Amino acid sequence: NKAIHTNFIRNKIDNDLEQKLYTSIQTRFPPEPNGYLHIGHAKSICLNFGLAKDYKGQCNLRFDDTNPAKEDVEFIDAIKTDIKWLGFAWDGDIKYSSHYFNQFYEYAIELINKNLAYICFLNADEARTYRGTLKKVGENSPYRNTSILENLELFAKMKAGEFLEGECVLRAKIDMSSPFMCMRDPTLYRIRFDKHHQTGNQWRIYPMYDFAHCISDAIEGVTHSLCTLEFQDNRRLYDWILENINDFNKPNRPHQYEFSRLNLEYTVMSKRKLQKLVEDGLIPGWDDPRMPTLSGLRRRGYTATSIRDFVNRIGISKVDSITDITILEAAVRNDLNIKAPRTMGVIDPIRIIIENYPEGKIETLKAPIHPQNETMGKRDIFFSRELYIDRADFKEIVPNKKFKRLAINKEVRLRSAYVIHATTFDTDFDGNITIVYAIYDPNTLGKNPADGRKVKGVIHFVEASKAFKAEFRLYERLFTLENPGKNDHFEQLFNPQSLITSYGVVEPSMVNSKPEFAYQFEREGYFCRDNQSSDELIFNKTISLHNI
């Protein structure tokens, strides 16, 4: 029952269906398998699959794999996993642009036969000069008037591998004085000798994105081809190609619509930049919990629901902007507040000895798994003479009125257990507190002190003998600036404090915690067990309890 916000794309679809241009709609999600998906891709996934679902249409998954140099099957598998994890399923078989290589080739020949494409031997520098600039119209290539027959022969030779990489290209013959640079005889095909992950060494020529994308859309029967704003000018080329191919020049052919890409504060969003962080060794991998990749967010404890909610909340528009990262953080916090089981973990432990508690005795106490949801039941926690509390929860003297934690002669409640007050403490040689001594009030389990005195603070603890050691990975923002991407050396803005590791203890129940499934360590934040560790207890901090 979530509200559907209308937008210009929905309006267009409504109109197209009303005009009976299409009987049903078809969209596609077309990742290039050259990296892992990031949360920007999630926007496109939710949009494409979401529209297909709402309009009872179809959405394909198509790997846009026309550049053999940068692609790999490793990425194909990861992309499939991420889409499914986000909660979407593609219609029909997975598509690959590379499956259409023969068709692209035939359509290129059709353009040559129509005198709309030619083989050009200008090198890259020369081609740039001939192309002109926004202020200066281009000049026709000297190869523009080669005969159709000769172009057909040359193209066949290109295909047969008789030219070197970069020696020539196939270009569309459009208009060298167009105000749109992409219309100044754009390249349609180039020579590449790399082995392709799907077609091996079968091809020596590969279509450019602009040529392959519109034709793939048309072959698959896509109706609304949604892409990001930087392709706005290329829409002219998209239309030109389809209008000049007989099979596709019909009113119900695909049309392209552009929306603004997602940019997020304190991170970068292009695969190239994310790759650089990994290559430079600033980040160990694409799925590091600090990365804005779906695999990173998942490993950090973000839920698919929270990412879909976030995308829904920011909406679709044509205005470029940088989205406030606290919107994403609020989305996951809201979801986890409802779902996450509560538990106790001490991130920076100090020992506390309850002097009036019998030695050797261990009590089993019941604590709610979720204080607002009784149906989640209760868990066993333990209490004895020796416990751990967090270093930040004890001060020798009460530092200010707001301090509601433990201090000498000050009472606090240990969560789901007794009221205690501290009496004294030991320090090490450097003055660091090592042990706190305390007295507990045995008549305060599950009730207030009988004499009516008020105990304001509650702190968390873990019983020492049954505690398990755990590593806590505390994550902060990846970059120190809101918009690192606009800096040429964005990697220098990397936040060296983005990961802080701490060693502490958790309740024994956490031995059975599942990776990627978030818990609330009470008073500390949401954490999930790392998915790369086996038996060790490593917890990744998803998000703090409050926006700080």
Ligand code: ATP
């Ligand atoms: P990047 O620049 O990160 O490499 P890309 O656009 O080259 O992204 P593709 O694999 O081609 O990556 O993207 C697949 C689809 O996801 C495309 O339709 C693209 O428009 C969309 N997409 C990519 N990044 C974003 C983003 N930040 N916001 C919204 N959609 C995006």
Ligand code: MG
């Ligand atoms: Mg792309």
Ligand code: MG
């Ligand atoms: Mg890219």
